[in-house]
Amino acid sequence: ARVVVLVSGSGTNLQALLDAIGDDPEGYGARIVAVGADRYGTVGIERAERAGLPTFVCKLGEYANRDAWDAALTTAVAEYRPDLVVSAGFMKIVGKGFLAEFGGRVVNTHPALLPSFPGAHGVRDALAYGVKVTGCTVHFVDDGVDTGPIIAQGVVEVTEEETTEGEAALHERIKEVERKLLVEAVGRLARDGYRIEGRKVHLGHVGE
Numbered sequence: 001a002r003v004v005v006l007v008s009g010s011g012t013n014l015q016a017l018l019d020a021i022g023d024d025p026e027g028y029g030a031r032i033v034a035v036g037a038d039r040y041g042t043v044g045i046e047r048a049e050r051a052g053l054p055t056f057v058c059k060l061g062e063y064a065n066r067d068a069w070d071a072a073l074t075t076a077v078a079e080y081r082p083d084l085v086v087s088a089g090f091m092k093i094v095g096k097g098f099l100a101e102f103g104g105r106v107v108n109t110h111p112a113l114l115p116s117f118p119g120a121h122g123v124r125d126a127l128a129y130g131v132k133v134t135g136c137t138v139h140f141v142d143d144g145v146d147t148g149p150i151i152a153q154g155v156v157e158v159t160e161e162e163t164t165e166g167e168a169a170l171h172e173r174i175k176e177v178e179r180k181l182l183v184e185a186v187g188r189l190a191r192d193g194y195r196i197e198g199r200k201v202h203l204g205h206v207g208e
């Protein structure tokens, strides 16, 4: 499968995918064909460049409005003919045009146990709520915010000191689980195929 990855930050999820694919994309079932970002100067894009991958940046502020940005992002991604688009720490909500083109093939990873704590501050919100466990969710993107059908989830216990130490320490521990969850999920979707029925994702050879 051809995969385009979208990032906004450090790109450690992207790096985990690159490391898992290594020099055996056939074995993993997917190859990353391009990496895009919504801003300049991200470490995620640097990681892609280091891996010799094509990259692009679609910065909202460079477009007249959000629809124009969404259309530009759609065009930029479509150029690489992806089978799957993986949003790995991509901090923008894709629009109608993007979903018209790639709907059902866009995977997102979120650092909380959806449907709890959607949005840009899932780790902070879970901590503030006083949860005893949180975690991460890999899901298909639909027209909501972090509301699409769930593919996989991983649980992370919240420790006493984190309640004081705060978000960064907990987020790092979540990311350790998240990277493994994403690598596993993307590999299975790519190798085994999948079918989405309502809110349910059925993994396994399509059409069986």
Ligand code: GRF
Pocket (backbone or CB within 6 Å): 007, 008, 009, 010, 011, 012, 013, 014, 044, 088, 089, 090, 109, 110, 111, 175, 178
């Ligand atoms: C991930 O935890 C992702 O779920 C969240 O931001 C983090 C991105 O990390 N939206 P990275 O850029 O992959 O290192």
